[in-house]
Structures are given as C-alpha cells and as structure tokens.
Amino acid sequence: MRSQPLKGSNLTTVRGINERLVLHLLRMHGALSKAEATRMTGLSANAVSVIFRALEKEGLLLRGNPVRGRIGQPSVPMRLNPDARYYLGYKIGRRTFDLVVVNFVGDVLAQASAVHDYPTPANTLQFLEDNLTPLLTSAEVTLDSISALNIAMPFELWSWTSDFDAPVREMNEWRTFDLEAELKRRVPWPVTLQNDGTAACRAELIFGPPLEEQDFVYLFLGTFIGGGIVLNGGVFPGRRGSSGGFGPMRVPDEPGGERLVDHASLVVLEHMLAARDAQLARQLYNQDADWSRFEPELSQWLARAGRSLAHAIVSALSVIDFETVVIDGALPVAVRSRLVRKVESSLDELDLQGVERPALRPGHFSYLARAMGAASYQISTEYMIDQNTLLRETPTTIFKT
Structure with missing residues (x-):
C-alpha cells in the first residue's frame, strides 16, 4: 500500500498548506534547494521562493552554504532551524516519569527521569514542580522560549492495577482528576494530553530516519505494551x-495468559525477576541498569515476548497490509536488537499464508520515545502535512485563506 507523492497547489488560497508541505519535506530530507523543492512539491519556482523567504523571515529556516560548480547561479540549500521552537514533553508512566526539552529538529537538550512505585496525581505534579526549573536551566532555555508542554500517558491509568501491584484506591484518583486543566493553571504554555503509545509512534515518525514505507505498525514495550499506527505517512x-493499543490482542498457545500484555510487557519480566530477587526486579526501570544481571530470566522473557509479538503482527497484517513493523521499548539497544531477532525467528515458524511478511526494524528512541513524542505534538499538527486529515476534510475546509 503506497500513497501518492505529496504535492502542493499554486493557488494563493492554500499558502498555509504549501508552507507546511515545504517544512514537511525539509524534515524528511534534511535540506533542499529551491529547485529540489520545486520538483518535489509541483509548485512553481516563484511560489517556492516566496515560501522559503517567508519561512526564513519567521525564523523556521536557515540557509546553507551555496553549492557551486553547476551552470547558472549557485543553489542555496535550506534546512530547518533547530532553535526555531522548543517544547517540553512529559511522560507519565506506571513505573517512571520522564521530562524532556526538545528543539525543533528533535534534539533532546535536557532530560529528567525518576522511577516510582506507581503514579498518583500528587507525585505527578510534584515531579514536574521539582524538575522544571533545573531542566530549563540545563537546556539553557527560558520560560518565554518554550512553545508548549505536552503530556504522554496511558489512558485509564486506574485500569489493570493488579498487574503492576498498585493500590486501587489511590489509582482511582485518576478517574476524576483533570491533569490537563490542572497543568494549564500552573504553567504559561499550551498543554495537550495524548496516549503514550501514540506519542512514541509520533516520535519515531517525526524524529526518526525517514522510512520509504508509508504504512507501518509501531510497537513499544514499556511496563505494559502499546504502540501506534502510521497510515499514509501520518x-x-x-x-x-x-x-495501536495492542495489549488486549489475543495470543494463542502461550502459558500465562491470552493477551499480548500478559507476555510482551516489562512487568512480566519484573515479576519473573522478583521471584528471585525483589530488589533486582526494581532495577529493571533504571535507564543505566546492567541488564546482564537479569539473566537467565531475560532470555526466557525475550523468547516468550518474541513469540507473542509475532502472533500479534500476523493479526495486525490480516486487517491492514502494513509494509513495516517497528519495534521499540524501554530497553537497552542490545536487548532491543535481540528482541527483533526473536520476532524474526518466530515469524519463520508461523503460517503466513494470506499475508505478506513485513520488514522488521528497531525503533530509535528507547526510554525517551514517549516523552519525545509528547514534545513533538505541535510540530506534527502545525508544521507538517497529515494526509489522513486531508482525506477526511472537504475542499472548502482545506483551502481556507
């Protein structure tokens, strides 16, 4: 399944969409000359020149060094300005908090992380209060330069409390607590809230290396398993x-539960480790932990997770013929690579009749994917083209002045 190349329009009434298109292509390709942008967008050379000048004046673009040695005037590549915008991303997880400052091209300028037993509204707000000012100082950015604070968290945090040993009464506080409204009262920036798996998927799409494939499944293994779906490049x-909330997907013939979450989640490995050493089990969520200490349980869990993920992938392919599956998680790079190989070998053993085997690729952002994805929300919605949105809208809505 492949989408048509993105194209612009030379009508002056769609200038906003054309500017997004140019920014989108620059993000995908790194740098473009006027001639390259003209060819890719289908816009006139004059229209591209006007857009380049406007975006440069706004501070969104920077000029590169002129490329000489060709006939005519030297071409000047344009690229995104990393310092054009700064965003805060706050990931609220069942075992960890992550807070990051991200610039316009996805560089993490500063981060703060903490492991906790379980998240409550009180400790969620306390972590932000304790770390916000030091984080901005470390990133060397001011309050005024931040464009937004965006939150990534599991929806219905009060669910599945028994699976990660959290008290029902305290977790039920989330049922009536409006985190977005509370933060809007405390900070001077726009605040948005999104699902953590969807956010991690967005980080991979926006900040990861460009994928030729336009449709892919993204799987993220955290305390539980989640992820996202990319269609038509968005x-x-x-x-x-x-x-892409893959946790409830059914997994056949695997002792320990019928759901994917019962096997391909870090809390499963945590419980396996706790049977041997409770103190060791809690180290699982430290980003600097030595995972060699988690053997032999780690190898056992990787085999179990690989089999379960392979079944889930086949189920997903039976609905939409995704070209690629990206696998990421709160895992060290070496462990993530082992997991991808386990999924590959498990797919070798499954009946794939009726589906086309997808390419498997590792993700790129590991522990910080969800916080980075939260931070990227405005980049996605304000500075990129979403073909899924365009397909849903009517022409009179798309072509507003």
Missing part, C-alpha cells in the same frame, strides 16, 4: 486517540 490516532 500517525492515525483513531476515534479515541489510542489506535
């Missing part, structure tokens, strides 16, 4: 904003 959040 994140498809679904009606409730949580498409």
Whole structure:
C-alpha cells in the first residue's frame, strides 16, 4: 500500500498548506534547494521562493552554504532551524516519569527521569514542580522560549492495577482528576494530553530516519505494551486517540495468559525477576541498569515476548497490509536488537499464508520515545502535512485563506 507523492497547489488560497508541505519535506530530507523543492512539491519556482523567504523571515529556516560548480547561479540549500521552537514533553508512566526539552529538529537538550512505585496525581505534579526549573536551566532555555508542554500517558491509568501491584484506591484518583486543566493553571504554555503509545509512534515518525514505507505498525514495550499506527505517512490516532493499543490482542498457545500484555510487557519480566530477587526486579526501570544481571530470566522473557509479538503482527497484517513493523521499548539497544531477532525467528515458524511478511526494524528512541513524542505534538499538527486529515476534510475546509 503506497500513497501518492505529496504535492502542493499554486493557488494563493492554500499558502498555509504549501508552507507546511515545504517544512514537511525539509524534515524528511534534511535540506533542499529551491529547485529540489520545486520538483518535489509541483509548485512553481516563484511560489517556492516566496515560501522559503517567508519561512526564513519567521525564523523556521536557515540557509546553507551555496553549492557551486553547476551552470547558472549557485543553489542555496535550506534546512530547518533547530532553535526555531522548543517544547517540553512529559511522560507519565506506571513505573517512571520522564521530562524532556526538545528543539525543533528533535534534539533532546535536557532530560529528567525518576522511577516510582506507581503514579498518583500528587507525585505527578510534584515531579514536574521539582524538575522544571533545573531542566530549563540545563537546556539553557527560558520560560518565554518554550512553545508548549505536552503530556504522554496511558489512558485509564486506574485500569489493570493488579498487574503492576498498585493500590486501587489511590489509582482511582485518576478517574476524576483533570491533569490537563490542572497543568494549564500552573504553567504559561499550551498543554495537550495524548496516549503514550501514540506519542512514541509520533516520535519515531517525526524524529526518526525517514522510512520509504508509508504504512507501518509501531510497537513499544514499556511496563505494559502499546504502540501506534502510521497510515499514509501520518500517525492515525483513531476515534479515541489510542489506535495501536495492542495489549488486549489475543495470543494463542502461550502459558500465562491470552493477551499480548500478559507476555510482551516489562512487568512480566519484573515479576519473573522478583521471584528471585525483589530488589533486582526494581532495577529493571533504571535507564543505566546492567541488564546482564537479569539473566537467565531475560532470555526466557525475550523468547516468550518474541513469540507473542509475532502472533500479534500476523493479526495486525490480516486487517491492514502494513509494509513495516517497528519495534521499540524501554530497553537497552542490545536487548532491543535481540528482541527483533526473536520476532524474526518466530515469524519463520508461523503460517503466513494470506499475508505478506513485513520488514522488521528497531525503533530509535528507547526510554525517551514517549516523552519525545509528547514534545513533538505541535510540530506534527502545525508544521507538517497529515494526509489522513486531508482525506477526511472537504475542499472548502482545506483551502481556507
């Protein structure tokens, strides 16, 4: 399944969409000359020149060094200005908090992380209060330069409390707590809230290396398992904003549960380790932990997770013929690579009749994917083209002045 190349329009009434298109292509390709942008967008050379000048004046673009040695005037490549915008991303997880400052091209300028037993509204707000000012100082950015604070967290945090040993009464506080409204009262920036798996998927799409494939499944193994779906080159959040919540998918013939979450989740490995050493089990969520200490349980869990993920992938392919599956998680790079190989070998053993085997690729952002994806929300919605949105809109809505 491949989408048509993105094209612009020379009508002056769609200038906003054309500017997004140019920014989108620059993000995908790194740098473009006027001639390259003209060819890719289908816009006139004059229209591209006007857009380049406007975006440069706004501070969104920087000029590169002229490329000489060709007939005519030297071409000047344009690229995104890393310092054009700064965003805060706050990931609220069942075992960890992560707070990052990200610039316009996805560089993490500063981060703060903490492991906790379980998240409550009180400790969620306390972590932000304790770390916000030091984080901005470390990133060398001011309050005024931040464009937004965006939150990534599991929806319905009060669910599945028994799976990660959290008290029901305290977790039920999330049922009536409006985190977005509370933060809007505390900070001077726009605040948005999104599903953590969808956010991690967005980080991979926007900040990861460009993929030729336009449709892919993104799987993220955290305390539980989640992820996202990319269709037509854009994140498809679904009606409730949580498409790609793969945890409830059924897994056949695997002792220990019928759901994917019962096998391909870090909390499963945590419980396996706790049976041997409770103190060791809690180190699983430290980003600098030595995972060689988790053997032999780690190898056992990787085999179990690989089999379960292979079944889930086949199920997903039976609905949409995704070209690629990206696998990421709160895992060291070496462990993530082992997991991808386990999934590959498990797919070798499954009946793939009726589906086309996808390419498997590792993700790129590991522990920080969800916080980075949260930070990227405005980049996605304000400075990129989402073909899924365009396909849903009517022409009179698209071509507003």
